[in-house]
Amino acid sequence: xxxxxxxxxxxxxxxxLPGAEIKRRDLVERIEKSFRSYGFVPIDTPVLEYAEIxxxxxxxETEKQIYRFHDHGGRDVALRFDLTVPFARFLAxxxxxxxxxxxxxxxxxxxxxxxxxxxxxxxxxxxxxxIVGSDSPAADFEILLLMRDTLSAIGAGEVTIRLNHRGLFNxxxxxxxxxxxxxxxxxxxxxxxxxxxxxxxxxxxxxxGEARAQTxxxxxxxxxxxxxxxxxxxxxxQGDTPGDTPESDRLWMLRRFMEDTGTAxxxxxxxxxxxxxxxxxxxVYETFxxxxxxxxxxxxxxxxxxxxxxxxxxxxxxxGSSIGLDRLIAALETLEKNTEKNTCAPLVIxxxxxxxxxxxxxxxxxxxxxxxxxxxxxxxxxxxxxxILAEKKGARWVAIPxxxxxxxxxxxxxxxxxxxxxxxxSWEEVARIIQETP
Amino acid sequence: xxxxxxxxxxxxxxxxLPGAEIKRRDLVERIEKSFRSYGFVPIDTPVLEYAEIxxxxxxxETEKQIYRFHDHGGRDVALRFDLTVPFARFLAxxxxxxxxxxxxxxxxxxxxxxxxxxxxxxxxxxxxxxIVGSDSPAADFEILLLMRDTLSAIGAGEVTIRLNHRGLFNxxxxxxxxxxxxxxxxxxxxxxxxxxxxxxxxxxxxxxGEARAQTxxxxxxxxxxxxxxxxxxxxxxQGDTPGDTPESDRLWMLRRFMEDTGTAxxxxxxxxxxxxxxxxxxxVYETFxxxxxxxxxxxxxxxxxxxxxxxxxxxxxxxGSSIGLDRLIAALETLEKNTEKNTCAPLVIxxxxxxxxxxxxxxxxxxxxxxxxxxxxxxxxxxxxxxILAEKKGARWVAIPxxxxxxxxxxxxxxxxxxxxxxxxSWEEVARIIQETP
Numbered sequence: 001x002x003x004x005x006x007x008x009x010x011x012x013x014x015x016x017l018p019g020a021e022i023k024r025r026d027l028v029e030r031i032e033k034s035f036r037s038y039g040f041v042p043i044d045t046p047v048l049e050y051a052e053i054x055x056x057x058x059x060x061e062t063e064k065q066i067y068r069f070h071d072h073g074g075r076d077v078a079l080r081f082d083l084t085v086p087f088a089r090f091l092a093x094x095x096x097x098x099x100x101x102x103x104x105x106x107x108x109x110x111x112x113x114x115x116x117x118x119x120x121x122x123x124x125x126x127x128x129x130x131i132v133g134s135d136s137p138a139a140d141f142e143i144l145l146l147m148r149d150t151l152s153a154i155g156a157g158e159v160t161i162r163l164n165h166r167g168l169f170n171x172x173x174x175x176x177x178x179x180x181x182x183x184x185x186x187x188x189x190x191x192x193x194x195x196x197x198x199x200x201x202x203x204x205x206x207x208x209g210e211a212r213a214q215t216x217x218x219x220x221x222x223x224x225x226x227x228x229x230x231x232x233x234x235x236x237x238q239g240d241t242p243g244d245t246p247e248s249d250r251l252w253m254l255r256r257f258m259e260d261t262g263t264a265x266x267x268x269x270x271x272x273x274x275x276x277x278x279x280x281x282x283x284v285y286e287t288f289x290x291x292x293x294x295x296x297x298x299x300x301x302x303x304x305x306x307x308x309x310x311x312x313x314x315x316x317x318x319x320g321s322s323i324g325l326d327r328l329i330a331a332l333e334t335l336e337k338n339t340e341k342n343t344c345a346p347l348v349i350x351x352x353x354x355x356x357x358x359x360x361x362x363x364x365x366x367x368x369x370x371x372x373x374x375x376x377x378x379x380x381x382x383x384x385x386x387x388i389l390a391e392k393k394g395a396r397w398v399a400i401p402x403x404x405x406x407x408x409x410x411x412x413x414x415x416x417x418x419x420x421x422x423x424x425x426s427w428e429e430v431a432r433i434i435q436e437t438p
Numbered sequence: 439x440x441x442x443x444x445x446x447x448x449x450x451x452x453x454x455l456p457g458a459e460i461k462r463r464d465l466v467e468r469i470e471k472s473f474r475s476y477g478f479v480p481i482d483t484p485v486l487e488y489a490e491i492x493x494x495x496x497x498x499e500t501e502k503q504i505y506r507f508h509d510h511g512g513r514d515v516a517l518r519f520d521l522t523v524p525f526a527r528f529l530a531x532x533x534x535x536x537x538x539x540x541x542x543x544x545x546x547x548x549x550x551x552x553x554x555x556x557x558x559x560x561x562x563x564x565x566x567x568x569i570v571g572s573d574s575p576a577a578d579f580e581i582l583l584l585m586r587d588t589l590s591a592i593g594a595g596e597v598t599i600r601l602n603h604r605g606l607f608n609x610x611x612x613x614x615x616x617x618x619x620x621x622x623x624x625x626x627x628x629x630x631x632x633x634x635x636x637x638x639x640x641x642x643x644x645x646x647g648e649a650r651a652q653t654x655x656x657x658x659x660x661x662x663x664x665x666x667x668x669x670x671x672x673x674x675x676q677g678d679t680p681g682d683t684p685e686s687d688r689l690w691m692l693r694r695f696m697e698d699t700g701t702a703x704x705x706x707x708x709x710x711x712x713x714x715x716x717x718x719x720x721x722v723y724e725t726f727x728x729x730x731x732x733x734x735x736x737x738x739x740x741x742x743x744x745x746x747x748x749x750x751x752x753x754x755x756x757x758g759s760s761i762g763l764d765r766l767i768a769a770l771e772t773l774e775k776n777t778e779k780n781t782c783a784p785l786v787i788x789x790x791x792x793x794x795x796x797x798x799x800x801x802x803x804x805x806x807x808x809x810x811x812x813x814x815x816x817x818x819x820x821x822x823x824x825x826i827l828a829e830k831k832g833a834r835w836v837a838i839p840x841x842x843x844x845x846x847x848x849x850x851x852x853x854x855x856x857x858x859x860x861x862x863x864s865w866e867e868v869a870r871i872i873q874e875t876p
Contacts, residue, residue, distance in 0.1 A: 004748070004749060004750065004751060005490060005491060005494065005748055005749050006749070007491065007527045007528075007530040007531035007749040007750070008488065008491070008531070009483075009484055009487060009488075009527075009531070010484060010486060010487065010488065010509075010513065010515065011511075013484035013486060013487075014484065015481070015482070015483050015484070015528055015531070015532065016480075016481055016482035016483075017481060017532060017535060017536075018479035018480060018481055018542065021479070021480045021481050021482050022479060022480060024482075025470075025480055029467075032463075036783070036811050037783070037806040037811045037812065038783070038802075038806070038811070038812070038813065038814075039782055039783035039786075039811055039812065039813030041456035041459070041460060041782070042454075042456060042459045042460060042463055043453070043454055043455060043456055043459050044453070044454035044459050044462075045447075045453050045454075046447055046448060046451035046452065046453070046561055047485065047517075047547060047549070047561060048448060048451060048505070048517075048549070048561065049447060049448065049451075050446065050447075050448065052443060053443060053445065053446070056443065064510075065510075067486070067507075067509060069505075069507030069508075070507075071448075071505060071551065072503075072551045073449075075448065077448065079485075079486075089445045089447075090445075090453055092445040093445035093446070093447070093453070094453065094455060097455060098455075099827065099830045099831050101816065103813075104456065109485060111485070111486070113509060113510045123484055123485060123486065134816050134817065136792065136795075136816035136817055137792075137795070138789070138792060138795030138798075138814070138816035138817075139816045141795055141796070141799070142795075142799065142814060142816070145799055149803075253792075253793065256793060256796060257795050257796035257799070258796065259796065260794070260795075260796025260797045260799075260800060261796045261797075261799050261800045261803070262800070310442070310443055311442060311443050311444070311445040312442065312445070313442060344477055344479070345474075345475070345476070345477035348477075351576070354574065354575075354576060354691075355691065355694060356698070357574075357575070357576030357579055357580075357695050357698075358579070358694060358695030358696065358697065358698025358699045359698045359699075360576075361579070361580065361583055361695070361698075361699050362698060362699045362700070364476075365587075365699070368475040368476070373474055373475045373476070373477055374475065374476070374477065375476065375477030375541075376476075376576070376580060378539065378572050378574035378576035378577050378580070379572065379574055379576075389537065392537045393537050
């Protein structure tokens with residue numbers, strides 16, 4: 001007997017069986033429909049790129065996690081680890097073919113050799129959407145509104161989008177002479193929800209001294225209504241200087257847009273939201289599901305002022321966001337808003353005689369044309385066996401054709417869950433019953 | 439000034455700009471809808487697998503072309519080069535979770551380090567669909583019917599599916615004592631259309647001698663009606679033995695199914711179709727588009743008797759097919775049945791005052807809910823500039839809100855192609871005009 005290779009997959013990688021894959025695809029379809037309704041368009045880029053392009057100036061974590069190797073031609077290549085870097089390269093490379101502002105989405109897999117002990121996957125799907133080539137607050141707001149609409153369209157319920165402005169925070173840090181330590185401070189503040197107030201204060205104290213650490217805590221803990229919070233933040237950032245800052249103006253403008261669209265209840269101004277990544281320069285935001293704060297942000301992003309800077313001398317500002325698809329699916333399952341899908345067509349045509357497969361397919365064709373997915377069984381097993389198989393596959397109905405002249409004789413329709421038959425039905429009657437049964 | 443990294447992609451790899459990507463996604467959506475209507479379900483597998491799994495017993499061309507490397511953990515891994523091998527592994531690994539017959543489809547990218555000089559891509563999309571766990575001719579037929587229906591659903595027109603039976607051909611080869619050379623003969627015959635009759639005869643002559651080469655040519659050149667061709671093939675395979683072979687019986691059964699579904703005109707029995715790959719054991723088929731034989735087969739496949747044999751001792755027969763998506767898109771472009779899609783929503787809301795972005799989004803929301811994708815412009819540029827931008831992006835209409843109270847005032851609607859405005863319209867009237875204009 002031949003040797004068998006044990007079938008196995010790599011740690012951190014997953015197969016998607018039909019139940020899970022149908023769910024994923026349906027979710028992606030609804031997300032895409034929402035994006036398209038706002039005039040966003042899809043792009044795709046290669047999975048494999050020059051390592052030099054993907055790594056850019058290089059950088060700690062990324063460099064350690066990236067799947068990198070030499071191809072047949074000796075080229076130094078790597079699998080993409082996100083969709084942002086390929087988009088920056090795409091933008092620089094196709095600049096002359098695109099009309100700005102350019103609104104694109106990209107839903108695709110990325111790879112990171114993460115430590116799987118933390119429950120991380122090494123292959124996962126990202127879902128990015130961005131508006132590049134506009135610095136307008138209207139563009140910031142469109143991304144925020146689209147986040148809200150899309151999460152609502154996929155049944156995530158009434159979400160809360162927490163937003164902040166990195167520029168305002170940096171203005172405040174400059175005011176207290178801590179501007180140069182901004183990246184470190186942003187990273188510490190980003191961990192507030194995870195490590196708690198005390199630990200955050202301790203880390204800030206080590207970096208800034210006790211007094212300034214307390215001031216920073218005061219800023220990031222400002223809360224209340226959007227208006228009150230914004231006034232507090234502005235006061236911190238302005239010190240004794242009266243009036244608003246350009247960043248506060250933008251946040252006031254966003255507030256107006258929220259009110260004019262009747263969506264103000266979905267947004268919270270939260271000065272502790274920073275997003276760890278360095279490239280954001282303007283508004284930043286995270287989204288939490290109602291009743292599921294522990295799952296973390298399912299959709300986050302922000303404004304950057306120079307996305308393609310590594311590859312182009314043209315400065316292209318943009319604003320964008322990313323949906324954590326895997327996290328969202330887990331969340332929706334918890335919310336029971338996305339129950340297991342059938343992995344089978346609802347209707348099965350039973351097989352009475354093997355030689356009538358053509359007639360059965362013709363019959364099935366009528367149901368398919370009427371919009372009812374329909375499976376034809378191939379083998380003339382005992383009917384009870386066919387019922388068991390249909391149930392196992394997740395079908396809800398079995399249509400039993402006559403032994404002779406199956407196309408011209410009435411059908412019997414079995415409702416599997418009830419083990420109940422209705423006899424002498426035309427195919428139209430069967431279609432009507434199936435369509436009218438919830 | 440900072441150094442710029444020249445943006446470039448790897449040879450044999452492609453970016454998909456919105457126009458092309460929208461086309462691809464719409465095509466995939468229609469293909470999936472057709473698959474699902476027959477009760478086929480999607481799966482997905484990792485892009486990266488153990489090289490040992492993907493290469494199996496190893497093998498010339500594949501081994502040379504596969505992208506293979508060692509990951510961070512020192513594992514010997516590779517990018518999948520097709521969707522068949524991962525499916526075989528999937529089947530063996532998840533056998534206990536699946537109900538047979540199992541009908542799955544998988545649409546995903548694969549990678550091969552092909553010679554790009556022949557216009558081949560190194561990253562391309564495959565679209566496979568299979569029924570495993572049934573040896574019934576009804577399963578063979580369902581794949582054939584689904585190929586026909588799917589190609590029709592995507593606008594490929596009246597296709598011709600050419601089919602053959604490998605088993606019958608092998609029976610014939612055994613009859614003329616050439617059974618042991620079957621793989622080489624199959625490979626030579628597979629090239630008939632490419633290298634011509636004379637060269638095929640020469641190669642067969644070198645392998646089998648002149649007399650047997652002529653007999654093989656006689657077999658593969660049998661043509662006429664399905665019935666006549668099948669009778670000729672059976673006679674060749676049976677020699678002096680009267681009656682049909684099991685393989686002929688199956689081909690007769692398929693003929694009956696074609697007639698019973700009224701699809702006989704779409705199928706041609708062609709004894710020269712062999713499919714080069716070794717693992718087919720039963721029916722095999724290729725599909726040519728009307729008027730475009732030179733583009734080659736856009737959908738092909740066949741029956742195999744032991745798909746998961748490398749990974750499992752259970753023998754699982756199956757039948758399947760694969761759509762060449764890239765080739766098909768090229769073909770549809772030639773047929774002009776898939777013209778360039780707009781890369782923009784049909785309707786744009788012009789921007790009069792920046793601070794009214796909320797009102798514009800609310801207005802846009804009404805159109806989106808009515809099923810009209812709608813883009814909102816962010817910057818209050820001159821209207822003529824906004825018209826130019828809208829046209830460049832591919833929009834067809836611009837709705838111009840009033841400067842004051844944009845939600846409560848009538849709209850002006852510009853039809854871009856005609857440079858013509860209609861004034862004093864409610865949003866409902868605008869929606870109706872857009873929906874009713876072809």
